[in-house]
Amino acid sequence: xxxxxxxxxxxxxxxxxxxxxxxxxxxxxxxxxxxxxxxxxxxxxxxxxxxxxxxxxxxxxxxxxxxxxxxxxxxxxxxxxxxxxxxxxxxxxxxxxxxxxxxxxxxxxxxxxxxxxxxxxxxxxxxxxxxxxxxxxxxxxxxxxxxxxxxxxxxxxxxxxxxxxxxxxxxxxxxxxxxxxxxxxxxxxxxxxxxxxxxxxxxxxxxxxxxxxxxxxxxxxxxxxxxxxxxxxxxxxxxxxxxxxxxxxxxxxxxxxxxxxxxxxxxxxxxxxxxxxxxxxxxxxxxxxxxxxxxxxxxxxxxxxxxxxxxxxxxxxxxxxxxxxxxxxxxxxxxxxxxxxxxxxxxxxxxxxxxxxxxxxxxxxxxxxxxxxxxxxxxxxxxxxxxxxxxxx
Amino acid sequence: xxxxxxxxxxxxxxxxxxxxxxxxxxxxxxxxxxxxxxxxxxxxxxxxxxxxxxxxxxxxxxxxxxxxxxxxxxxxxxxxxxxxxxxxxxxxxxxxxxxxxxxxxxxxxxxxxxxxxxxxxxxxxxxxxxxxxxxxxxxxxxxxxxxxxxxxxxxxxxxxxxxxxxxxxxxxxxxxxxxxxxxxxxxxxxxxxxxxxxxxxxxxxxxxxxxxxxxxxxxxxxxxxxxxxxxxxxxxxxxxxxxxxxxxxxxxxxxxxxx
Numbered sequence: 001x002x003x004x005x006x007x008x009x010x011x012x013x014x015x016x017x018x019x020x021x022x023x024x025x026x027x028x029x030x031x032x033x034x035x036x037x038x039x040x041x042x043x044x045x046x047x048x049x050x051x052x053x054x055x056x057x058x059x060x061x062x063x064x065x066x067x068x069x070x071x072x073x074x075x076x077x078x079x080x081x082x083x084x085x086x087x088x089x090x091x092x093x094x095x096x097x098x099x100x101x102x103x104x105x106x107x108x109x110x111x112x113x114x115x116x117x118x119x120x121x122x123x124x125x126x127x128x129x130x131x132x133x134x135x136x137x138x139x140x141x142x143x144x145x146x147x148x149x150x151x152x153x154x155x156x157x158x159x160x161x162x163x164x165x166x167x168x169x170x171x172x173x174x175x176x177x178x179x180x181x182x183x184x185x186x187x188x189x190x191x192x193x194x195x196x197x198x199x200x201x202x203x204x205x206x207x208x209x210x211x212x213x214x215x216x217x218x219x220x221x222x223x224x225x226x227x228x229x230x231x232x233x234x235x236x237x238x239x240x241x242x243x244x245x246x247x248x249x250x251x252x253x254x255x256x257x258x259x260x261x262x263x264x265x266x267x268x269x270x271x272x273x274x275x276x277x278x279x280x281x282x283x284x285x286x287x288x289x290x291x292x293x294x295x296x297x298x299x300x301x302x303x304x305x306x307x308x309x310x311x312x313x314x315x316x317x318x319x320x321x322x323x324x325x326x327x328x329x330x331x332x333x334x335x336x337x338x339x340x341x342x343x344x345x346x347x348x349x350x351x352x353x354x355x356x357x358x359x360x361x362x363x364x365x366x367x368x369x370x371x372x373x374x375x376x377x378x379x380x381x382x383x384x385x386x387x388x389x390x391x392x393x
Numbered sequence: 394x395x396x397x398x399x400x401x402x403x404x405x406x407x408x409x410x411x412x413x414x415x416x417x418x419x420x421x422x423x424x425x426x427x428x429x430x431x432x433x434x435x436x437x438x439x440x441x442x443x444x445x446x447x448x449x450x451x452x453x454x455x456x457x458x459x460x461x462x463x464x465x466x467x468x469x470x471x472x473x474x475x476x477x478x479x480x481x482x483x484x485x486x487x488x489x490x491x492x493x494x495x496x497x498x499x500x501x502x503x504x505x506x507x508x509x510x511x512x513x514x515x516x517x518x519x520x521x522x523x524x525x526x527x528x529x530x531x532x533x534x535x536x537x538x539x540x541x542x543x544x545x546x547x548x549x550x551x552x553x554x555x556x557x558x559x560x561x562x563x564x565x566x567x568x569x570x571x572x573x574x575x576x577x578x579x580x581x582x583x584x585x586x587x588x589x590x591x592x593x594x595x596x597x598x599x600x601x602x603x604x605x606x607x608x609x610x611x612x613x614x615x616x617x618x619x620x621x622x623x624x625x626x627x628x629x630x631x632x633x634x635x636x637x638x639x640x641x642x643x644x645x646x647x648x649x650x651x652x
Contacts, residue, residue, distance in 0.1 A: 013492055013519045015449050016554070017544040017568060159455060160446065172448050177569035179546060275492045276446065278519070288467055289497030290445040 004193025006312035012192040014278045017176045025183070026194040028099050033201065038098065045090045046205065049123065050080045052087075054206075056213035056369070061339045062359075069223065069362035071355060072369045074210055076234065077344055083374030084206060084234045085116035089185060091202035093120035096183035103127035103178075106185040107171040109136055109164035109230070110300035110347065111143025112374055113187030118152035120185075128152035131171040133162040136299045139382055161293040164230075164303045168277055188231025189307035192278030196307050203237025210369055211241055218367050224248045224358065227371040228350040229321065230265070230301035232310040234373035239319060248320070250358070251310065252350040254296030255323035265294035267306040268314050268321035274305075281311040297326040297386060300347040300374075328353040330386050333376065345374030346383065397538050398513040399560040402437035402485045403595040407650040408617030409608070410597055411435040411643055412489065413624055414457035415442055415474065416466025422633050423474045430624075431484040433640040434647035436617065437561075439516065442471055442490035449518040451572030453622040456629065468498050472510045479511040487514035487540060487560070492528075500528060504535040514538035514560040522554050533559075543588060544568075545580045555588035561595040562588055564615065566602070572622045574601035582614050605649030612650040620646060 004010050012022060032038040046052040055075040063071045076084040089106075096104060104121045105128070108114030114130040121128035130152050137144050137156055147154050155174075160166040168191075175184040186195040189203070207225075214222055225242060227235035229251040239249045253266040264270055267282050274283035276291060284292040284304040296302045306321075313319040329346055332353035337343050344352065348371070355370045362368065376383075384391035402408045411430045415423050427438050443461035447454065475486055488507070495503050495517065507515070514537055520528060525539060532539045538560030543551045545568055555562055564585060567578040578601070585596050598611045599619030608618045627642055628635045 012521060012523055014521060015518045015544070016521050016542045016550075017546050017565060019521045019523070020546050020548055020550060165446065169446050169448050173570050176449070179568070273496075275496050275519075277448075283493075285493070285497070287497065289494040290462065291493070 004197070006309045007315050009279065009281050009308035009311040010193055010196060011280050012278065013275050013280070014192045015176060018179065021179045022192055022194070025099070029095060029194055029198055032095060032098055038094065042091055042094055045094070046087065050086045050090060051078065052205065053209045054078055056210060056217065058217065059340050065339060066356060066359040068359040068364060069366040069368040071359055072214065072367065073372045074206060074238065074369055075372055076206065077348070077372045077375035081116045081119050082377070083112040083116065083345065084203060084237060085113045085187060086119065087205055087237065088187070088199050088202040088233060089113070089116040089120045092183065092185045092198065093124050093126065096126065097124055099183065101181055101183045103129070103182045104185050105129045105131070105171050105174055105182055106187055107131050107164065107167035108187065109167065109302055110298065110345070111136070111140040111147070111378060112300060114147050114152070114154070115143050115150070117185050118147040118150035121152060122150045129174065130154045131157055131167040131174065133157045133164060133167050135162045136164065140299055140378055143378055164299070165291065188233040189236050189309060190231040190277060190279060190305060196279065196309055199233050200236045200240060200309065203233050204240050206234065206237035206371065207239060207241035210238060214367065214369065220367070221245055221247055222367040222369045223362070224250060224368045226250045226252065226351045226355050226368060228252045228301060228347050228373060229306065229310060230254065230303045230347065231305070232307040234371050236307065236309055238371045243318065249313070249318065250354055251319055251321050252324045252354045253321055254298050254301035254350060255325045256295040256297070258325055259323045263295035265296040265302050265304065266323040267304065269323045277305060279308045281305055281308045297329060297382065298346045298350065300345070301350065322354055324350040324353045326386070330383055332356055333379070333383055342372070343376040343380070344372050345376050346379040348373045397536070397560055398483070399437065399485045399538055400595065403561070403616050405436060407612040408436040408595065408597060409434060409643065409647040409650055410437045410439060410617050410619040411624055412439040412441060412619060412621035413628060414454060414461050415440045415471040416461030416464055417457040417625065417628055418460050418632050419464045420466045420470045420474065423471070424477050425636060426628070426639060427478050428481055429636050429640050430643050431482045433643035435484065435643050437485045437487065439487050439489045439619070439621070440471060440475070442468055442488055442494055444491040444494055447491060449570055451570040451622060453625045453629065454571050457625045468494055472506045475512055476510040485513045486511065487516060488512055489516040492517050492520050500531040504532045504537050507537045508535040512537060514540050516540045516542070516563060518542065522550065543584055545578050545584070547584070551584060551587045552591050555592040558592050558594045561597050561617065562592060563619070564588070564596055564598045566598050566600045566611070571600055573603035577601050577607060577611060581611065585615050605645050608646050609649045609652070618650065
């Protein structure tokens with residue numbers, strides 16, 4: 001496969017102003033990934049600061065209630081900052097420091113990646129600017145305040161749909177304004193090469209741990225892995241080390257109000273091939289290539305594209321991409337809270353919904369691992385509103 | 394052997410290259426505006442095909458993209474506009490757009506229509522040197538110049554990019570996105586010099602230029618200057634009646650380059 005390509009997907013479709021920087025990032029990363037000093041420092045941060053390894057929890061009540069596969073939850077929600085995002089951010093922030101950068105910028109949707117980036121910046125003494133759509137700032141106001149507490153400047157994005165896609169646009173523009181001292185910390189396995197590779201590598205820790213933990217607990221590999229997918233970083237992190245195994249891979253897209261409506265963010269189900277945000281992949285767009293406004297109750301999955309490696313895994317049929325509606329996700333969110341006493345992120349609830357559908361039809365001795373990518377504190381108010389209760393944060 | 398129409402733009406002294414967003418504020422305004430600018434002395438016209446997410450544009454052109462899309466502008470409509478313009482003028486015309494609208498239209502079909510309607514070249518800011526082959530192998534067959542850009546961060550890349558430049562070489566004067574600036578980047582002269590060593594194609598400078606004084610200064614360093622945001626701001630202020638102001642502006646800019 002060509003460098004930075006996943007089948008026909010991927011590539012480096014960015015303005016010339018950024019090309020030298022992206023090439024230099026690629027070079028630095030290739031060098032540092034083999035540098036024992038760098039990997040040791042990152043491992044220590046993941047262990048001592050982020051709290052890794054995260055638990056692989058056997059969800060006994062859920063398993064018994066659904067009556068099929070044995071369900072394990074990979075507890076990325078227990079990481080410092082409350083989601084898998086910290087895995088990638090610590091890696092990239094360390095990379096930025098080694099490259100001599102003094103400033104991080106990032107986009108954020110739900111705010112989890114923004115919080116993680118602001119956290120790493122605070123820890124490592126870097127400046128931090130976060131770009132967030134106005135709509136997302138409204139529905140995730142606690143995370144906005146959190147980022148400010150951490151010393152980051154949060155920039156309100158008023159253009160376009162005022163959500164994640166537009167936050168990426170503005171972060172890319174900001175990077176072309178000031179590239180010398182700045183690293184754009186992409187939050188997902190998207191954007192131009194080398195980002196899909198770098199972010200995947202930093203998220204692989206999820207799958208590596210699952211592999212070891214499930215061998216300890218079950219003495220064998222799981223039958224199914226389930227994760228939610230927006231850009232797709234927690235999903236690829238879980239899947240990657242199992243790509244060569246006989247393990248079914250399920251990725252749950254945000255269908256919003258349904259894939260037969262316009263209010264959806266299910267890229268594989270409703271999108272088509274395109275080239276945007278630095279990469280060739282699938283995108284929600286109209287027939288003339290204008291990127292569509294997308295919708296999901298989950299601000300973190302509310303993105304009109306998907307990472308290029310997922311596009312490839314879809315093309316070759318290695319992973320399955322399943323749309324999950326707002327209604328299904330909210331029901332799963334509530335179900336997990338009552339059954340297991342875990343309030344998960346509404347993003348992760350998309351994966352739980354899929355597990356709830358699938359598990360009852362699986363044999364009792366089969367094993368399913370669901371990635372609980374984040375915790376749900378940030379979503380409580382919006383779930384209440386969905387249920388018609390006027391809860392204010 | 395095919396000869397591009399674009400060098401003509403640089404035959405009458407320093408070229409004034411005028412950009413507008415196609416379909417801003419309405420598709421039926423664009424033909425008239427293009428002719429206004431050509432008659433007032435613009436040597437080459439760039440027509441922006443609007444895109445929902447123009448990541449290289451500042452607020453002025455981004456807003457113009459939104460106005461054009463809201464008024465129903467499509468790629469087909471802009472091909473028709475160029476076809477009509479061609480009945481009155483042979484001024485060189487290039488499209489400026491992002492890769493996705495071209496990709497969705499289909500490279501083959503897109504560049505065939507460019508040739509048939511009289512579009513001489515195309516500028517695609519999110520198509521860097523490393524990825525350009527997928528487009529250039531089609532655009533080349535239809536005689537449409539794929540115009541390359543170099544930026545203040547390009548460094549040693551300038552030589553490789555300039556060596557393969559077609560039509561003209563677009564020198565991005567400053568960091569960041571499009572938009573009128575008080576100060577133009579200081580590295581323009583060096584970028585032009587590096588490019589000049591390896592290519593004979595004309596070199597034009599864009600990003601940030603708005604006033605006759607800036608045009609004259611930059612014009613002294615290169616073969617042409619490109620102005621977008623300042624024109625788009627005129628269209629934004631005056632709407633469909635922008636014609637006279639637009640003509641006056643273009644005339645002043647071209648004059649400043651001729652003196």
